[in-house]
Amino acid sequence: MRLAIAGFALESVTFLPETTDIADFSRGALSGNELVEGLAGTNTSVGGFLKVCKAEGIEPVGLTNAGAGAAASASEAAFDKYVGEIVAGLAELKNEVDGLLLHLHGALATPSRRNADAQVLQAIRAEVGPDFPIAVAFDLHGNIGQDVVDAATVLAGYHYSPHTDMAVTGKRAARMLIAKLRGQQGLAMGYARPGIILPSIFSATCLEPLATLMQHARDLEMHTPGVLDITIFCGFAYADVPDCGMSVVVVTDGDEGLAQRTAKRLAGLARDWRSVLFRRELVLDVATGVSQALDLAKRAAKPVCILEHADRLNDSTYTLRELLARQSGARVFAPFMFDPECAAACVAAGTGATVDLQLCGKTSPQAGGPLSVSAKIIWAGQKTIKVTGPLYTGATFNLGPSAVLDLGGGVMVSLISIQWSAIDRDPFDQFGLVPEDFDVILLRSKTHFRHVYTPLCEDILIVDTPDWGPADVTTLPYEYADRGSFPFQP
Numbered sequence: 157m158r159l160a161i162a163g164f165a166l167e168s169v170t171f172l173p174e175t176t177d178i179a180d181f182s183r184g185a186l187s188g189n190e191l192v193e194g195l196a197g198t199n200t201s202v203g204g205f206l207k208v209c210k211a212e213g214i215e216p217v218g219l220t221n222a223g224a225g226a227a228a229s230a231s232e233a234a235f236d237k238y239v240g241e242i243v244a245g246l247a248e249l250k251n252e253v254d255g256l257l258l259h260l261h262g263a264l265a266t267p268s269r270r271n272a273d274a275q276v277l278q279a280i281r282a283e284v285g286p287d288f289p290i291a292v293a294f295d296l297h298g299n300i301g302q303d304v305v306d307a308a309t310v311l312a313g314y315h316y317s318p319h320t321d322m323a324v325t326g327k328r329a330a331r332m333l334i335a336k337l338r339g340q341q342g343l344a345m346g347y348a349r350p351g352i353i354l355p356s357i358f359s360a361t362c363l364e365p366l367a368t369l370m371q372h373a374r375d376l377e378m379h380t381p382g383v384l385d386i387t388i389f390c391g392f393a394y395a396d397v398p399d400c401g402m403s404v405v406v407v408t409d410g411d412e413g414l415a416q417r418t419a420k421r422l423a424g425l426a427r428d429w430r431s432v433l434f435r436r437e438l439v440l441d442v443a444t445g446v447s448q449a450l451d452l453a454k455r456a457a458k459p460v461c462i463l464e465h466a467d468r469l470n471d472s473t474y475t476l477r478e479l480l481a482r483q484s485g486a487r488v489f490a491p492f493m494f495d496p497e498c499a500a501a502c503v504a505a506g507t508g509a510t511v512d513l514q515l516c517g518k519t520s521p522q523a524g525g526p527l528s529v530s531a532k533i534i535w536a537g538q539k540t541i542k543v544t545g546p547l548y549t550g551a552t553f554n555l556g557p558s559a560v561l562d563l564g565g566g567v568m569v570s571l572i573s574i575q576w577s578a579i580d581r582d583p584f585d586q587f588g589l590v591p592e593d594f595d596v597i598l599l600r601s602k603t604h605f606r607h608v609y610t611p612l613c614e615d616i617l618i619v620d621t622p623d624w625g626p627a628d629v630t631t632l633p634y635e636y637a638d639r640g641s642f643p644f645q646p
């Protein structure tokens with residue numbers, strides 16, 4: 157048996173004015189044998205596909221895999237290029253592969269495509285026909301529509317956020333398709349929506365009652381004969397698309413009624429709990445969050461984490477401005493802030509130099525505006541890291557021009573030139589820094605950081621800002637999302 161392998165993934169923040177273009181996707185894009193060799197052993201969906209192929213004696217055929225994390229909508233040119241490459245690869249392989257294992261995020265959008273993941277699948281179907289076996293592994297934050305379910309043979313999404321189960325999800329999707337191809341089982345899918353637009357900050361699967369909801373799904377998988385796989389998608393609130401929001405997909409061994417009933421049951425439970433899924437009491441304003449963090453840091457044995465969660469592009473300055481203004485003397489570090497312009501200026505000036513910078517806050521008017529700082533360059537240069545953390549383990553990221561800066565008064569930042577959040581120890585370890593040396597660590601991840609930073613930190617204080625990923629989604633200018641959903645309607 158031979159299976160084609162491909163991916164095209166983006167978590168699209170459609171409110172951002174720019175688009176994510178070919179140059180952004182091309183950095184990590186792999187095709188052909190490079191895809192197979194480069195992603196084998198990684199904790200990614202494709203890494204999971206490859207592991208199952210190896211275990212089952214199946215030959216993987218690499219097409220194209222590209223992704224750009226969480227950023228503005230994909231450009232039409234990027235969609236056409238990467239989807240075009242996948243479709244062309246399948247056209248070339250016609251009759252020489254038995255199916256496709258595909259990784260999509262589920263929150264892909266372009267300015268003209270508000271159901272872009274469905275359109276990826278439809279473009280593939282137009283080439284290979286309605287019966288060609290396609291398994292898709294999605295992110296937990298996918299905005300999954302009925303059109304996506306209709307176009308896939310089978311699909312599965314991550315169960316956890318932080319997404320420690322990326323490879324496991326790839327394996328689940330691949331195994332279900334392979335068993336069907338071998339005639340060992342049928343496949344049917346059920347789909348239901350609870351009508352909830354959940355902000356990412358409340359999608360951490362360790363938070364109650366989301367943790368209990370997820371456990372219900374695991375129990376149903378375990379104890380309901382015929383139920384093979386369940387995904388409760390949390391959706392991605394910052395992609396303004398008609399299918400924005402939570403959804404449930406249930407896969408059975410062929411029993412459509414059971415799949416549908418089970419999906420409806422879980423969506424109903426989520427619906428019942430809609431109000432308590434929003435843990436609003438955990439979210440502070442910036443001034444209160446900074447005060448509490450500095451107070452706690454005085455008596456804490458471990459660093460205190462402040463989470464500026466509404467920042468989608470890793471450059472917002474609200475909390476850093478407040479921390480600088482306090483002149484508290486606390487040792488503060490804000491790792492992996494996005495500012496390619498300043499990073500390049502620091503690389504040009506060189507390690508040891510002092511530079512005046514207009515730092516960060518530039519990606520949109522919502523980012524808080526740049527900070528005027530005089531910075532001592534602790535280190536500057538081109539940086540490539542091999543991820544050692546629990547997510548994307550083993551993957552290589554070229555951060556581009558990068559710098560570690562001392563802004564004075566105990567406050568340090570590091571700058572990188574790609575969209576990547578600090579979620580593990582790499583922003584410290586790979587730059588000769590030690591997280592435990594700091595009193596306050598300022599992060600921008602939504603949930604992924606928790607796996608490493610919950611044990612590392614004394615506490616995690618979440619602050620809300622007027623940026624593009626707020627906890628109060630009713631402040632966003634939605635045009636396409638269903639305003640009949642909670643929390644727009646009770």
Ligand SMILES: [Zn+2]
Nearest residue numbers: 295296297319
């Ligand atoms: Zn996600």
